[in-house]
Amino acid sequence: MDTEKPSSSKKKKKTIEISSLADCEDVLHNILSRLPAKSFASAACVNKSWNCVCNSILSRPRIASACSFKASAPLVKHLGPRTPIILSVVHGVMGRDALTDEFREVKFQDHEDIGVNRGICTCGQQSGIVLTVGYLPGLKVDAIPLLRRKEVPVDDTYVDVYLAPPVPMIDQFVMDIQNYTTSVSGCASPVGIIMFGKEDMDQKPIIEKLDYAMSMNTVFVGDERSRFAYRSGDDLRNVCGNPAFISDAVALVFASDKEKPHGTGEIQFHLAMSEGVSAIGPRHKAVSVRANHAEGSTWLTAKREGHHVILDGEQILRHIDQLENRFPQVELYVGVTKRRKCSIGSEKSRLITTLAFHGIRGGDQEYLYVDGVGIKTGDYFQFYQPDHNAALAACRNASENIRNLKLNSSGKGFLGRRDVANSIDRKEVLGGFIFSCCGRGNSFFGGLNVDSFPFFENFPSAPLAGIFCGGEIGRGKLSMTGQESQEESPAERRYLHVYSTAYLVISYSAAPSE
Secondary structure, three states: OOOOOOOHHHHHHHHHHHHHHHHHHHHHHHHHOOOOHHHHHHHOOOOHHHHHHHHHHHOOOEEEEEEEOOOOOOOHHHOOOOOOEEEEEOOEEEEEEOOOOOEEEEEOOOHHHEEEEOOEEEEOOEEEEEEEEEEOOOEEEEEEEEEEEOEEEEOOEEEEHHHOOOHHHHHHHHHHHHHHHHHHHOOOOOOEEEEEEEOOOOOHHHHHHHHHHOOOOOEEEEEEEEEEEEEOOOHHHOOOOOOOEEEEEEEEEEEEOOOOOOOOOEEEEEEEEEOOEEEEEEEEEEEEEEEEOOOOEEEEEEEEOOOOOOEOHHHHHHHHHOOOOOOOOOOOEEEEEEEEEEOOOOOOOEEEEEEEEEEEEEEOOOOEEEEOOOOOOOOEEEEEEEOHHHHHHHHHHHHHHHHHHHOOEOOOOOOOOOOHHHHOOOEEEEEEEEEEEOOOOHHHHOOOOOOOHHHHHHOOOOOEEEEEEOOEEEEOOOOOOOOOOOOOOOOOEOOEEOOOEEEEEEEEEOOOOO
């Protein structure tokens, strides 16, 4: 019997062969992933090994994004008829230029000059479009609108019902999202929602109900005030052109797929915020409050906290303008703490506390005039102003928050090798979205690409797209580690922001079998 032990050279040769096989599989994966569709389909039929590699490629999510500042043909016709689509007119775009590969933040001219031409934003001599297309196995996605009946016939005339708050339709909107999510995932709360609101519709009661109804694990981002068009994968939801309805908002809903194939990993949404306002002056308590639904405004008097003298609008603003930390000639907002009962449908209501921002319109010897309605006698409020120093500090905090996700990923935005031992419990960052206030940008910071820096500093190779908004929606846990953040106050919820930037980071955790 030959009892001679294998020589060290034989062991080394065997190790090299195994390593070479793994390297060959990585090379094959790299090559096949670059093939066009027809060639890829042919490659999948070559043998079992190639078929497994092709299936692995198809099971991995993808996000692609690019900007163009040249006029181009409509893109909708190139997408499948069941692909949900949202087009939105915005104040500016962020993205990587399709021609130069340079990342740019471009703000357009005054929003009042913006027109819609074939889904492209045109602003005087400037135009641009940012397009993001995603393939997210393991999630079901659809566009769900908030509908309002346009007119009600009364004796051969028509009365627009816009002035009446469409609360029943808001409840229906929330239940439509819950029903869709439950049907595809078995859970009433989706993974995430990207939402666009109609520019002349108050979105506060809408987001309030969504916040009330959804788990805190559900991330909301979006544009509070925009002009949009959409296409749902369900034809029954497509009411564009229907004279009986108006869409006051649309939600792109991402829900877990309960029937996802075995071996499909998990996609998660993560939120980071860069707040851009600072509080000034004392708190006030609303005394006399009048809601003007026709103008979408509120008239109020107030008294300073701890004082008994009732102040009119002129007295309140004069005191604020005299404060040392008041920046001259910048916008003012009031952040109103609201404690309200909330419910969906016929369920029992419960109290929630939120911080809602209202822009200041002015003041006289009678009232302080603010944007929006929903303020009540007894509500406390504080003044806020845009603060670029606070915004810069918040950008640094957002970058650190996003870095926490980077420490749990490959560090490059994607896993370098398809190694089971290395891929378990690690996250691949698929890409990100930015929703930034139209008041920010170069003129606010005095520098280029400041809002996109927190993402690019950590994931420079991952796709990123963004827009400048008329109002930033950002709601979710502000911790990339999954732990509760000290910035979150369970007693006071905030989901509609001013002079802020919301960062949505989408990650993918590979299944152990991959």
